[in-house]
Amino acid sequence: MTTESTPAVALRMTGITKSFPGVMALQDVDLEINEGEVHAIVGENGAGKSTLMKILAGFYQPDKGEIEVGGRKATHWTPREARSRGIGMIYQELNLVPDLSVAENISLGAMPKRGPFVDYRAMNAKAAAVLDELDTDIDPGTRLGDLSISQQQLVEIAKVVARQPNIVVFDEPTSSLGDKETRVLFDVITKMRDRGIAIIYISHRLQEVMEIGDRVTVLRDGRHIETRDVAGITPDEMVSLMVGRDLNEMFPKFDLELGEQVLSVVGASRAGQFDNVTLDVRKHEIVGLAGLVGSGRTEVARALFGLDPLEEGTITLAGKTVKIRSPRQGVAAGVALVPEDRKGQGIIPGLSVRENFTLPVITRITNALLIFLGKERKIVTELADRLKVNPPQVERPLNVFSGGNQQKVVLGKWLLSEPKLLILDEPTRGVDVGAKADIHHIIGEFAQDGGGVLMISSELPELLAVCDRIFVLHEGVISAEISRADATEESVMRAATGQEVAA
């Protein structure tokens, strides 16, 4: 690494232009990253961040523009070339093999050999060294699939770090991490930066950008808007640069008179996941379920919907005690769940927006035999319009839509089922500012129309802004119930880390 006084430029992208059929994804974008800096890139979904990074990684060829890495112009830029020039990518989605060990995943594609055989000892040692560097206590011999999502993400990072890259791109790395893991990640990033590695950090969480970033580049509609020192910008300024307007109300909150109980759960337990959970949700109410990753939040949500039924305890919905042992019974009882893992459990990528929307309720728009296609189209078009699905083309397969729009479709499909209780597990993860506001609006409207909402989020500001009450889980046990008036980041965090036990 160079140690000159003026920072050396690790990466220079000039005049990058890229279009897809019907879309101008990037237009004349310049980007300059120095060695030893954390350079944040922010922008709404569809602003061009992903496309720019895919060009950097060699997956797309730009229509115009140049890439210069370490002062050398890049020619014939392919994923292999990008990798060999020291560019490492850490994506939001994990690219790991669940059935291999942690060490095997880390060394995948470059396993140390002894003769024709894999040198397992060297491989495990290498993995242990990298994992140690990342301050984790993950055992290299563990089967990857046995790890939690956040641990798997650390393995993904370890995999990239093991190749000793010069430039590392983090694409929404904290979206599946809890606070503690995020801290660990930031330590790692800081260490990497101090070693002279150039870090590109993409995130929707502007607080994180403020904390970890040295400079920030804002993209909007495929154009470079501005690059500034993080020290000289506020999150609000960033937001207005991103959306091109002032966003006064990030979290609109309707003030509503709470109605009768929609949900009451008493003594709910599942061995090893959560124990004796008692909570309730009222009409018009948005109740938060806070807790660290692994606290049992997601498990409670899945149980209430019937994906992993309760072992003990009772569920009462709108005054009726119900047994929910499968999602079908869940839907029949009036429960809907927007799952945490959108790609894995939320969307059917190859089916159209229309077909995704109506999946849970398809039997309600059929006669004895056939689906009413006309009626289906009408319902779906109206819903897409109401939810501002963009582009508003409901016959397109869902996999060509951005994350935020996919999430709107998942949300919309459950609104169609007209649930009494809507459970949301990380509804705005990896979703851009604009879509996030739309989603909050949709949730608010649902509560206004008389529904009850149980919402899980790792983003405390979001929970604090949206929720009327917050239940906090700590290691599978409800550790606090906090009213809107008393809820602060500190009070929730104390309960989530077990420092404050409910009376």
Next chain:
Amino acid sequence: MNQLVAPAKSLDKSKTPGALFSTLSIPIAILVLVVIGSVASPSFLTVNNLTNVLNANSAVGLIALGMTFVMVSGGLADLSVPANVAMGALVTLGAQESMGTGLAALMGLLVASMGGVVNGILIGYLRINPIIATLGTGSVLLGLSQLLVGGGIVYAQPSALSTFVKSSILGIPVFIWIFIFVALILHPLLARTSFGRWSLAVGGNYQAAQASAVPVRFTKAAAFAMTGFLAGLCGVLLALSNGQARPIIGTGYEFVAITAVVIGGTSVFGGNGSVLRTVGGVLITALIGNLIILLGFPSQATGLITGAIVLGAVGIDAYFRRKAGRL
């Protein structure tokens, strides 16, 4: 109830080159084959030849229609088809004497359907890999049928039903009518009913379908039950029209059916496909088989050529999937 179906707006899907290619590819392929055939041999484009070709492929075509549901729902393929064909055929002829032809045929259908139901339970409910499960049930059932008839031939007795099966209505053989009839039922079943939508969803993303309250296990199982039934129907029809049956009667039919489905453009990975496309696939495979003979190639070359076409079709499918995934 009489919803006027809105005039299909310009569906954006059809504008992409991949989609356009896949919409037009089947009619174009059929056209090309017909042109080649007419040039190659004067006897190709005759009512007689074409009727014969279709007639010969209708029975196995029935299985392809069922196999479409198996593939669409992410069930890969049903390899127990030959056994269920044999069961349908042998039970029908074996029971003909004691219970009469009609009942015996129903019996044959029932037994083959049972085989399909067992596949469905193993794959849908116990979640065993379809290839392994159907290979297993196929071996068991085929072994059973061989045990029943000692490897020999069972002969049919003349009956009104077999005369009917061999006859023609409006100049078109009954076999073809049955194929058309079943296709006309199954196409809307996949394209226009809740069950069809479930099949596509289960094959597209099993977990998400499950989390959307789709009866995933039933949907997967039903595809195999249906294929078992249709394999049985194929066996019954063949037995009655041939006047005899042996345990090897359906050998290779699973591959012919898979070929037709894949050539029709239904994805082996599940999540999309249509019965109409499979009908196209049956026509294409039938014409190719016919051309191979008319062009004077040894009939042993059929496997080589259709195999190459299947690999090509799967390759194109994989290519477009990857492209779509990347976009």
